[in-house]
Amino acid sequence: MQVTMTVNGAEVTRDVEPRQLLVHFLRDTLGLTGTHWGCDTSNCGTCVVLVDGEPVKSCTALAAMTAGHEVRTVEGLADGATLDPVQQGFMEEHGLQCGFCTPGMMLTARALLDRDPDPDEQTIREAISGQICRCTGYATIVRSVRWAARHGAGAAAEAPAIPAPAAPPAAEEVPA
Amino acid sequence: MTELAERPANPAATAADRPIGFGRIQRKEDPRFVRGRGRYVDDIVLPGMLHGAILRSPMAHARLVSIDTTEALAHPKVHAVITGRDLEGLNLAWAPTLSADVQAVLATAKVRFQGQEVAFVVADDRYAARDALELIDVEYEELPPVVDVRRALDPGAPVIRDDKEGQTDNHIFDWEAGDRAETDAVFAAAEVVVSEEVVYPRVHPAPMETCGAVADYDPVDGKLTLYETTQAPHAHRTLFAMVAGIPEHKIRVISPDIGGGFGNKVGIYPGYILAVVGSIVTGRPVKWMEDRSENLMSTSFARDYVMRGEVAATRDGKILAVRTQVLADHGAFNATAQPTKYPAGFFSIFTGSYDLQAAHCSVTGVYTNKAPGGVAYACSFRVTEAVYLVERMVDVLAAELEMDPAELRLRNFIRPEQFPYKNKTGWEYDSGDYEPTMQLALRMAGYEELRREQAEKRSRGELMGIGLSFFTETVGAGPRKHMDIVGLGMADGAEVRVHPTGKAVVRLSVQSQGQGHETTFAQILAEELGIPPEDIDVVHGDTDQTPFGLGTYGSRSTPVSGGAVALAARKVKEKARAIAAAMLETRPEDLEWEKGRWYVKGDPGVGKTIAEIALGAHGTVELPEGIDGNLDAEVTYDPPNLTFPFGAYVCVVDVDRGTGKVHVRRFVAVDDCGTRINPMIIEGQVHGGLADGVGMALMEFIGFDEQGNNLGGSFMDYLIPTAMEVPDWETGHTVTPSPHHPIGAKGIGESATVGSPPAVVNAVVDALAPFGVRHMDMPCTPARVWEAMQGRPTPPI
Ligand code: FES
Ligand code: FES
Numbered sequence: 001m002q003v004t005m006t007v008n009g010a011e012v013t014r015d016v017e018p019r020q021l022l023v024h025f026l027r028d029t030l031g032l033t034g035t036h037w038g039c040d041t042s043n044c045g046t047c048v049v050l051v052d053g054e055p056v057k058s059c060t061a062l063a064a065m066t067a068g069h070e071v072r073t074v075e076g077l078a079d080g081a082t083l084d085p086v087q088q089g090f091m092e093e094h095g096l097q098c099g100f101c102t103p104g105m106m107l108t109a110r111a112l113l114d115r116d117p118d119p120d121e122q123t124i125r126e127a128i129s130g131q132i133c134r135c136t137g138y139a140t141i142v143r144s145v146r147w148a149a150r151h152g153a154g155a156a157a158e159a160p161a162i163p164a165p166a167a168p169p170a171a172e173e174v175p176a
Numbered sequence: 177m178t179e180l181a182e183r184p185a186n187p188a189a190t191a192a193d194r195p196i197g198f199g200r201i202q203r204k205e206d207p208r209f210v211r212g213r214g215r216y217v218d219d220i221v222l223p224g225m226l227h228g229a230i231l232r233s234p235m236a237h238a239r240l241v242s243i244d245t246t247e248a249l250a251h252p253k254v255h256a257v258i259t260g261r262d263l264e265g266l267n268l269a270w271a272p273t274l275s276a277d278v279q280a281v282l283a284t285a286k287v288r289f290q291g292q293e294v295a296f297v298v299a300d301d302r303y304a305a306r307d308a309l310e311l312i313d314v315e316y317e318e319l320p321p322v323v324d325v326r327r328a329l330d331p332g333a334p335v336i337r338d339d340k341e342g343q344t345d346n347h348i349f350d351w352e353a354g355d356r357a358e359t360d361a362v363f364a365a366a367e368v369v370v371s372e373e374v375v376y377p378r379v380h381p382a383p384m385e386t387c388g389a390v391a392d393y394d395p396v397d398g399k400l401t402l403y404e405t406t407q408a409p410h411a412h413r414t415l416f417a418m419v420a421g422i423p424e425h426k427i428r429v430i431s432p433d434i435g436g437g438f439g440n441k442v443g444i445y446p447g448y449i450l451a452v453v454g455s456i457v458t459g460r461p462v463k464w465m466e467d468r469s470e471n472l473m474s475t476s477f478a479r480d481y482v483m484r485g486e487v488a489a490t491r492d493g494k495i496l497a498v499r500t501q502v503l504a505d506h507g508a509f510n511a512t513a514q515p516t517k518y519p520a521g522f523f524s525i526f527t528g529s530y531d532l533q534a535a536h537c538s539v540t541g542v543y544t545n546k547a548p549g550g551v552a553y554a555c556s557f558r559v560t561e562a563v564y565l566v567e568r569m570v571d572v573l574a575a576e577l578e579m580d581p582a583e584l585r586l587r588n589f590i591r592p593e594q595f596p597y598k599n600k601t602g603w604e605y606d607s608g609d610y611e612p613t614m615q616l617a618l619r620m621a622g623y624e625e626l627r628r629e630q631a632e633k634r635s636r637g638e639l640m641g642i643g644l645s646f647f648t649e650t651v652g653a654g655p656r657k658h659m660d661i662v663g664l665g666m667a668d669g670a671e672v673r674v675h676p677t678g679k680a681v682v683r684l685s686v687q688s689q690g691q692g693h694e695t696t697f698a699q700i701l702a703e704e705l706g707i708p709p710e711d712i713d714v715v716h717g718d719t720d721q722t723p724f725g726l727g728t729y730g731s732r733s734t735p736v737s738g739g740a741v742a743l744a745a746r747k748v749k750e751k752a753r754a755i756a757a758a759m760l761e762t763r764p765e766d767l768e769w770e771k772g773r774w775y776v777k778g779d780p781g782v783g784k785t786i787a788e789i790a791l792g793a794h795g796t797v798e799l800p801e802g803i804d805g806n807l808d809a810e811v812t813y814d815p816p817n818l819t820f821p822f823g824a825y826v827c828v829v830d831v832d833r834g835t836g837k838v839h840v841r842r843f844v845a846v847d848d849c850g851t852r853i854n855p856m857i858i859e860g861q862v863h864g865g866l867a868d869g870v871g872m873a874l875m876e877f878i879g880f881d882e883q884g885n886n887l888g889g890s891f892m893d894y895l896i897p898t899a900m901e902v903p904d905w906e907t908g909h910t911v912t913p914s915p916h917h918p919i920g921a922k923g924i925g926e927s928a929t930v931g932s933p934p935a936v937v938n939a940v941v942d943a944l945a946p947f948g949v950r951h952m953d954m955p956c957t958p959a960r961v962w963e964a965m966q967g968r969p970t971p972p973i
Contacts, residue, residue: 017303024302033219034212036435038384039468043891046384074212087210091202094860098690099209100384100435106210125899132891134384134436135690137863138899 003067007032008076016063022056023047025063026073034074034103038132045131048104049073055108057130074103077110085148086110095144097135104131109145118149196771197703200856203695204709205688214433217388217405218465225390226255228454228464229305230447231295231312232474233287236323236545236884237334238316240283240294248297248311253304255458257312258296258450260284270339271419271449274442274661275519277348277510278339279548281446287316288336288508289547290886291473296450298458302465321545321884322346325482325505328542336508336543346543348510353524353601354499354536362497362534366488370572375953376561377972378480378505378546378878380472380894381553383689385435387475388465391451395459399426404448407437408727410685411664413719415444420452431717437689438868438929439552442513442729443476473889476513476549477878480505481523481561482971485569493579495588497534497600498527500565504541504550511548513729514557515659515666521551521558522650522818524601528566529610529648529822530588535600545884554865554929557730559649567645567934568951571941575950580627581644581938582618586611589646596915603650605820606914606922607850613910614646617824617846620908626828634946639831643939644824647931651923652735652819661726667814668732669723670740672701672748674807676794678787680707682744684716685725686737691925692857693733697741699853700919704745705786706772723810731821731923734853735914740813742918747809751793754800755807756784759792819914819922823847825935831943836962838940840870840901845932846908850922855909862928863905869932871897873940877955877972 004013007030014029026032026049037059038046047058050072077084086109089095096102105128112119112127119127124145125138133141195201208214245257260282263269270278283294295312299305320334327333328346337343363369390403400422406412409429417424434441447464454462466475482503488496504520506512514521520539527535551557570588574581589610590597597605626642633640656665671683682701684693693716698709715721725737749769756774757764760782767774767783775783784792786807793799793807828842845862852858875895878888888894913920933954940956941949944964952960952969963969 019303027218028301031221032212033216034214036216036218036385038386038435039891041468041890041892044384044468074210078211083210090210091206094203094856096206096209097692097860097864098384098434098436099205099214100216100690102209103212121904129898129900132384132896132898134382134438134868134896135864136860137865137867137905138902139863139904140860142899142904 001064003063005066005068006070008072018064020063021059022061022063022066023058026058032073032075036100036103038100043132045104046101048107048131050107050111053111053114055111072107074106077106084110085151086113086145088151089144089147093140093143093147095136095141101131101133105133105141109148112145113149119145196706196708198699198853200854201695201699201709203692204698205692205694216385216433216435217390217403220390220403220432222390222392222461225461225463226298226300226454226458227302227305228296228298228451228462229302229309230293230450230470231309232470233283233290233292233294235287235316235318236290237319237321237336238287239319240285240287241315241317243295244313245295248308251304251308251311253300254297254308256298256454258282258453258457263453268449268453271444273509273511274513275510279509279511281449289545290884291470291547293446296454298454298462323545323880323882323884325503325542325544328544336545348506348541348543349519350538350540351519352536352538355534355600356536359497359499359534359536363486363488363499366496367491368489368576369486370569370576371484371486372569372572372951373971374483374485374565374568374951375971376479376481376483376564377954379478379553379872379876380878380888381438381440381478382472382894382896383436383438383440386466386468386471387441387445387447389448389451390461390463391455392461393452393455399428400452401428401430402452403430403432405434405441406431407441407687407689407729409687409717409719410724411661411726412444414664415662419449429719431687434687434689438554439478439729440476441689442552443511443549445475468891469889472878472894473886474547476552477547478550478553478555479561480550483561483565485565487569487573489573493577493584493587495530495532495573497532498566498569499536500526502537502539504539505544505546506541506550507544507546507548509548510541512550513661514551515653515661517658518557522556523558523562525559525603525648525650526562526566527599527601528563529590529646531590531594532600537601546880554868554926556649556651556926556930557653560930563647563930564934567647568937571938572950582623585644585646586614604817605648606817606916607912608648608820608822609912610646610822613822613846613848614824616908616910617826617844620846620906621826621842621844623826639833639943641829641831641939641941641943643827643935643937643942645931645934645938646824648820648822649927649930650818650820651731651926652815653730653732654818655816656814664726666726667812668725668736668740669810669812670737670744671723671810672741672744672808674748674786674790676791678707678790679711681713681715682741683722684714684737685723686728686733687717688728691733691861696734696853696857700738700741701745704742705749707786723812731925734921735819735917735923736813736815738921739815739918740811743813744809744811747811748807751803751809752786752789752807754803755793755797756789758800759784759789759797816916819850819917821847821849821922821924821927823927823931825931827935827939829939829943831940831961836958836965838874838956838961840903840936842906843903844906845928846910847924847927848910848912849924849927850911850913850917851920852909852911853921858924859907861924862907865926865928866905866932867897867902868929870902870936873933873936873954873956875955875957879972
């Protein structure tokens with residue numbers, strides 16, 4: 001079947017098997033390998049992407065279900081060469097080690113900051129509680145999100161807090 | 177040429193807040209990871225690549241009656257179906273393990289654990305490969321399984337390894353350390369003896385990235401390129417040469433970015449071999465990535481030690497001796513990854529941080545119908561089990577003596593003047609100064625105040641516990657005269673090249689799985705040569721591009737490869753001195769070093785920077801006799817001893833009286849890993865290990881039912897802490913450099929995983945003291961804690 005959706009600001013149309021998971025659509029069909037997978041049971045959250053701005057475990061959605069929606073992956077987090085403050089925060093505060101959970105964690109953080117520009121520690125912990133990091137013990141992830149909050153990530157007043165969608169990977173630019 | 181040499185260094189590097197060498201700097205690897213540009217094995221796509229999937233046994237112990245692959249082969253997208261019989265024809269059905277045993281690549285006559293590999297399908301895509309698994313028809317004849325390790329040696333227990341000639345029971349090995357007679361004598365005369373069965377249950381490292389490989393065999397030039405999730409690319413290359421009969425120079429192992437390892441990615445799993453076979457058979461690249469259940473059910477588990485611990489002491493709290501007997505569950509194949517002469521790893525460090533008169537341990541390894549493995553999950557070669565045992569037992573003794581556990585530890589520490597300290601099982605502790613570390617942890621925790629709070633809460637019936645642990649690790653294996661794995665000495669290499677413009681590349685035999693090697697090793701070189709870390713490229717994870725070495729596990733990267741980098745840098749520095757002398761028309765002994773530059777003694781204005789010397793070396797300077805025209809060096813470092821990091825941990829828990837739920841309120845960790853290269857990375861390593869420790873102590877557990885069904889085979893059942901179950905860690909440090917290591921560093925990767933479980937369990941047991949509980953085994957789940965409160969603590973099975 002054919003699906004059309006917006007991925008990181010660009011519209012893509014592809015033929016997919018009806019049963020194809022969104023995570024495999026992003027990784028295998030579009031070649032956006034920044035989205036990872038780490039379990040078979042929707043527990044780990046390494047596959048989290050934003051669908052219409054909300055964190056979604058992409059192993060739990062079919063590509064077909066996402067047709068017509070807007071998907072944002074880690075590849076769409078930076079604005080060209082300018083990193084999202086969340087990305088900067090993770091580098092500043094050592095919010096990542098192996099980097100495997102990191103895309104999902106950052107996207108959840110982005111969604112959190114979009115609705116709560118100044119979250120406290122407990123709010124951040126709750127926001128990422130559906131995701132597992134095996135490396136960091138979480139404290140530095142919390143600090144990373146706090147760093148982003150302090151540096152204007154969530155403060156809409158300090159535009160451009162939310163970066164424009166990444167340079168759109170136009171359909172033909174994305175390796176099939 | 178002159179122009180090049182005079183180019184200013186990267187201005188960012190000279191900013192005052194950016195250390196050239198040791199100190200907190202951001203990680204060099206992070207920019208790619210935060211952009212989603214890491215390159216993990218499953219990200220690799222090669223032209224014409226096919227996908228493999230493994231059919232696994234649903235039974236723990238069964239005879240394989242028949243396998244029918246006809247329907248699977250008829251699937252339009254399937255290219256090959258491989259069974260154990262096919263592999264027998266290629267002499268590949270069995271592969272040697274890292275412990276002088278063999279392991280079935282695909283089962284032939286029998287399956288021996290649930291999840292064992294039975295057949296391999298190669299298909300166009302991952303979905304089709306999985307579909308085809310459903311089309312394979314296997315007939316099993318069920319056999320009684322051996323599940324309880326305590327029954328494995330019963331006469332009449334089913335013999336699991338009937339493939340091994342002469343094997344008539346499930347016994348693997350007996351091993352001991354220390355002096356039994358001397359220890360028994362001390363125990364016989366002791367005023368106080370405490371004894372407890374302490375179980376370290378089976379757990380799993382479960383890195384977020386599962387294991388996998390992409391095998392690309394080129395039939396024309398006979399070269400195998402193997403992308404693998406491996407912590408030890410060079411050891412794998414050599415082993416593949418031995419197993420598959422492919423000449424070693426025709427094998428290239430590439431370990432790209434690794435999504436966490438923790439020991440899970442040391443061994444060679446059947447899936448890796450099957451990907452290679454699949455590629456040879458189909459003539460196309462084959463990718464195999466296991467799913468999470470496969471990871472938890474079939475790859476290297478950790479621990480599974482049943483330990484009878486005993487401590488002898490005087491009534492006033494002087495610990496005299498420790499002894500233990502251990503029953504070690506190694507699963508269906510003895511596939512632990514550890515030095516040959518140490519079948520129980522470094523477990524004999526169970527004497528801990530205490531000055532003892534005697535110690536003895538004996539370990540018996542047995543087969544059961546469970547997945548093979550045993551040395552993983554940041555265990556420092558079984559130091560986890562050792563530290564857990566002694567630190568749990570010291571608390572049992574404290575309860576017996578009605579003495580404060582902090583006081584008891586302080587009273588028995590090895591004293592600073594006793595280092596290097598030879599313990600009773602043969603280890604020589606390189607350096608230590610334990611009391612200040614312990615005191616710092618107690619101060620940070622506000623220990624006295626916590627005890628007051630606890631007393632007050634107890635009087636109200638509330639359950640609060642304070643747990644301590646003080647650990648000494650033995651890491652950085654190791655001196656090659658004592659330590660090898662399958663005959664390969666445990667040395668590691670580093671190669672340093674300074675390019676003509678003064679930038680450098682360092683090539684390593686070890687491989688990062690998130691530890692930040694690209695940063696840390698650049699910092700070691702920066703510290704030695706004064707070249708800014710951003711001007712240094714760190715190359716690792718590719719056997720065609722790096723020197724030989726045994727890889728990253730057992731906290732050995734900094735102790736071993738770190739030593740290699742420092743010594744290679746020093747060779748470069750000496751060479752630079754000779755060249756600088758030639759350039760300055762003076763003698764090498766008339767030059768003095770300051771970071772990044774040789775200058776003339778007494779005339780600091782006259783000198784040459786490393787960049788100037790590099791250009792000279794590669795340029796037209798007339799070189800002194802015996803010096804060739806480069807600024808390169810290579811070292812394979814054979815460490816003279818292991819290193820002995822240590823630390824003091826304090827955990828505070830609250831236990832819900834109604835539900836048994838444990839809440840970790842605070843965790844204070846003071847670590848001493850010797851010289852500190854990058855404090856930020858060290859703190860990160862500690863944090864991660866602390867979360868592991870809380871996980872193991874409270875929730876992580878691979879259990880089995882009586883049929884040998886794995887009860888921890890998914891993240892629904894194998895619980896890992898989320899951000900909600902762990903506190904904000906409070907860390908501190910002391911610095912006691914290793915006297916024998918080139919930069920005094922001891923390694924930090926596993927300290928917290930080793931040291932934290934006893935602190936958490938000691939806290940839980942302390943909270944339950946009002947119920948008369950003196951010991952309970954991990955995991956301290958609500959149900960198990962509640963049972964303990966009712967006076968019925970049960971061992972985990
Ligand atoms: S892959 Fe684990 S939750 Fe999606
Ligand atoms: S950084 Fe490795 S899993 Fe989070």
